[in-house]
Amino acid sequence: MENQLPAMPDVIAQVPLNNYVLLASILFIIGIAGVLIRRNAIIMLMSIELMLNAVNLLLVAFSSYRSDPNGQIFVFFIMAVAAAEVAVGLAIIVMIYRNIRSIDISLLDKLRG
Amino acid sequence: MISNLPQDFSPILVQFLLALGFVIFTIIITHVLGPRLKSKQKEDPFECGIESEGDARTPLSVRYFLIAILFVLFDVEIIFMYPWAVNFKSLGWFGFIEMLTFVAFLMAGFYYIVKKGVLDWERD
Amino acid sequence: MYPIISLSVTGLLTLFLGFSENKKIVFPASIAFLLIALATAFIDWNAPGFYFNDMLQVNNTSIVFWAILIISAILIMGFSEGFERFEFAQPAEYFAIVQFSLVGAIMMVSFKNLIMLFLGIEILSVAMYVLTGADKRNIRGNEAALKYFLMGAFATGILLFGMAMFYGATGTFNIGSGVFIGGDNSFFLWIGCTFMLIGMLFKVAAAPFHLWTPDVYEGAPTIFTAYMSTIVKTAGFVALFKVLSTTFSGLQDFWWIMIAVLVTLSLMIGNIGAVSQNSFKRLMAYSSISHAGFMLLALLGDHENALGSIMFYSVVYTLATISAFGVLMVVSKERIEKGRVYEQNDLFKGLAQNNGFLATVLIIAMLSLAGIPLTGGFWGKFFVFRDAASSGLFWVIIMAVLMSAIAIYYYFKPVLLSMSKKTSLESITINPLAKFIFAITTFGTIVLGIFPWILRSLF
Numbered sequence: 238m239e240n241q242l243p244a245m246p247d248v249i250a251q252v253p254l255n256n257y258v259l260l261a262s263i264l265f266i267i268g269i270a271g272v273l274i275r276r277n278a279i280i281m282l283m284s285i286e287l288m289l290n291a292v293n294l295l296l297v298a299f300s301s302y303r304s305d306p307n308g309q310i311f312v313f314f315i316m317a318v319a320a321a322e323v324a325v326g327l328a329i330i331v332m333i334y335r336n337i338r339s340i341d342i343s344l345l346d347k348l349r350g
Numbered sequence: 351m352i353s354n355l356p357q358d359f360s361p362i363l364v365q366f367l368l369a370l371g372f373v374i375f376t377i378i379i380t381h382v383l384g385p386r387l388k389s390k391q392k393e394d395p396f397e398c399g400i401e402s403e404g405d406a407r408t409p410l411s412v413r414y415f416l417i418a419i420l421f422v423l424f425d426v427e428i429i430f431m432y433p434w435a436v437n438f439k440s441l442g443w444f445g446f447i448e449m450l451t452f453v454a455f456l457m458a459g460f461y462y463i464v465k466k467g468v469l470d471w472e473r474d
Numbered sequence: 475m476y477p478i479i480s481l482s483v484t485g486l487l488t489l490f491l492g493f494s495e496n497k498k499i500v501f502p503a504s505i506a507f508l509l510i511a512l513a514t515a516f517i518d519w520n521a522p523g524f525y526f527n528d529m530l531q532v533n534n535t536s537i538v539f540w541a542i543l544i545i546s547a548i549l550i551m552g553f554s555e556g557f558e559r560f561e562f563a564q565p566a567e568y569f570a571i572v573q574f575s576l577v578g579a580i581m582m583v584s585f586k587n588l589i590m591l592f593l594g595i596e597i598l599s600v601a602m603y604v605l606t607g608a609d610k611r612n613i614r615g616n617e618a619a620l621k622y623f624l625m626g627a628f629a630t631g632i633l634l635f636g637m638a639m640f641y642g643a644t645g646t647f648n649i650g651s652g653v654f655i656g657g658d659n660s661f662f663l664w665i666g667c668t669f670m671l672i673g674m675l676f677k678v679a680a681a682p683f684h685l686w687t688p689d690v691y692e693g694a695p696t697i698f699t700a701y702m703s704t705i706v707k708t709a710g711f712v713a714l715f716k717v718l719s720t721t722f723s724g725l726q727d728f729w730w731i732m733i734a735v736l737v738t739l740s741l742m743i744g745n746i747g748a749v750s751q752n753s754f755k756r757l758m759a760y761s762s763i764s765h766a767g768f769m770l771l772a773l774l775g776d777h778e779n780a781l782g783s784i785m786f787y788s789v790v791y792t793l794a795t796i797s798a799f800g801v802l803m804v805v806s807k808e809r810i811e812k813g814r815v816y817e818q819n820d821l822f823k824g825l826a827q828n829n830g831f832l833a834t835v836l837i838i839a840m841l842s843l844a845g846i847p848l849t850g851g852f853w854g855k856f857f858v859f860r861d862a863a864s865s866g867l868f869w870v871i872i873m874a875v876l877m878s879a880i881a882i883y884y885y886f887k888p889v890l891l892s893m894s895k896k897t898s899l900e901s902i903t904i905n906p907l908a909k910f911i912f913a914i915t916t917f918g919t920i921v922l923g924i925f926p927w928i929l930r931s932l933f
Binding site: 258261265268269272278281282285288289291292295296299300303305307308310311314315318321322325326329330332333336337 | 588589592593596600603604607610611613616617619620623624627628630631632634635637638639641642645646647
């Protein structure tokens with residue numbers, strides 16, 4: 238099966254794999270920093286999306302360097318699941334906004350030991 | 351000869367820098383050259399219109415948000431049809447039935463939404 | 475594989491049953507649907523095989539875990555009373571989401587491919603985010619849902635990054651063959667292994683990735699707290715075991731010490747944190763962190779025995795947790811303060827005098843969680859200690875034994891309160907179904923405490 242796949246086009250090979258890995262890692266770290274630092278629920282959600290997209294980029298890069306479609310199929314699943322996750326997340330945020338009229342998570346401190 | 355080396359894309363970079371430079375230049379030059387007149391009247395939205403009321407950023411109806419979210423959900427599911435479409439011939443009837451099952455599940459969800467009255471724009 | 479199909483279809487049916495005139499039908503129908511799924515699970519008994527292009531692996535071990543998961547779900551849903559109470563707006567949807575979430579849990583215990591692991595974790599987690607926020611008007615529930623969602627999605631991102639790195643190093647998502655450090659790709663493999671472990675440990679609430687646990691357990695409706703602390707934990711540990719014992723078995727030297735440190739941290743944070751808690755649900759949350767530590771202990775030892783120990787531990791933990799949360803649900807309904815059910819420890823004051831049955835159930839559950847002999851919990855701890863002993867890490871075991879001693883202190887707090895003379899409650903009514911479930915869980919705990927081998931010798 239794998240022998241029938243077309244070889245990697247030269248265009249892709251001109252940029253080394255490490256560049257993609259580096260870019261994806263940087264995006265991923267920006268996403269992590271966003272989640273940890275920002276206190277606005279929507280922006281945290283966006284940062285999580287950034288993390289997932291960094292992973293997608295990484296998977297696509299590996300996939301094309303290995304001429305193996307599995308990685309790209311995984312990207313489809315990640316995109317679909319991320320959409321479902323964001324839908325639930327936004328619904329939770331709307332629910333909170335209706336109750337407290339704000340989406341700043343530092344206002345949420347009712348649960349303490 | 352057409353090649354795709356990174357240095358072959360340098361004209362794009364030059365054009366990008368030119369565009370950026372033009373924008374920055376224009377912004378600065380208008381600030382420097384333009385006359386500055388400030389008064390109560392001038393800051394008003396319009397001299398003889400009705401009084402401005404509230405904020406420009408009015409909250410949208412939650413109904414709109416619901417529909418947007420549902421659109422995204424159904425929209426994204428379409429990506430699973432791309433690999434199927436590419437391999438349509440080789441997958442044959444088996445792939446077709448699999449895709450029918452997938453769409454049937456999606457449609458069951460859609461029917462649930464309709465029954466639930468989420469798409470009912472006029473309600474409440 | 476059949477329960478996946480069965481639960482997906484019956485989940486949809488349950489959603490549409492919500493539109494029917496007779497709302498009372500949803501509850502018995504959902505229980506019937508879960509029983510159907512349980513029956514279909516055994517179609518594959520003694521017929522091991524691969525399904526969906528080698529994506530899922532079914533064998534008797536995974537069928538036992540399916541049965542554990544589905545039976546736990548049935549026992550917990552028995553306490554729902556059809557979600558007829560004021561805080562639940564959409565009964566049919568909760569039952570449907572429970573069925574869908576079981577699909578995820580089933581995928582997590584029988585995956586053969588990391589794509590299926592990811593899908594399973596996400597199906598279970600997204601369902602849990604929704605159920606945590608089921609009580610829409612309760613600000614604590616909202617807060618818990620948001621925290622759980624943000625932390626869970628963050629963990630998913632980390633897990634995925636690990637999977638991508640693993641793919642980069644090995645070129646496959648299959649977990650069949652072991653991988654070994656060596657060559658250019660070892661760096662990717664290290665990152666992949668570490669990040670995947672972090673992502674999965676988040677889901678099973680092992681320290682130091684436990685920060686969401688107390689808040690989420692406290693804020694969620696009690697029935698879903700019970701669901702979360704049993705089903706998510708069982709499925710999560712099986713998934714963790716599968717990844718560590720197959721793909722990463724060659725990297726054991728690398729993750730071994732990491733797991734040992736995590737065990738120590740989980741036991742310390744869980745047990746010491748629980749001591750000062752006044753809310754019963756927070757106490758159970760910290761207890762759940764410490765039990766995650768005990769279950770991780772099994773992973774340190776020999777892989778031949780570990781799965782059996784994890785299975786036994788998760789069964790006794792599930793039985794005791796369902797009893798404890800069940801008693802909380804039944805009793806807390808009687809005392810409503812500020813529009814919320816009262817869930818502090820002193821709710822149980824004088825329970826023994828008031829209702830001897832409930833007090834007995836609570837006491838046996840607490841003894842089992844503390845690991846006192848003649849309850850299932852004792853043997854659960856015994857088996858994981860024995861597994862860990864084969865690894866030679868004695869400092870971890872000494873630590874674990876010390877921490878079980880601390881655990882006795884805080885598990886006895888509700889027990890002693892229930893023995894006290896003064897009671898603050900009117901007489902408590904238990905519906906027959908709840909009584910039946912209490913009988914099953916308590917009986918199971920004691921039977922497993924006296925004859926552990928009937929379950930342990932399964933595999």
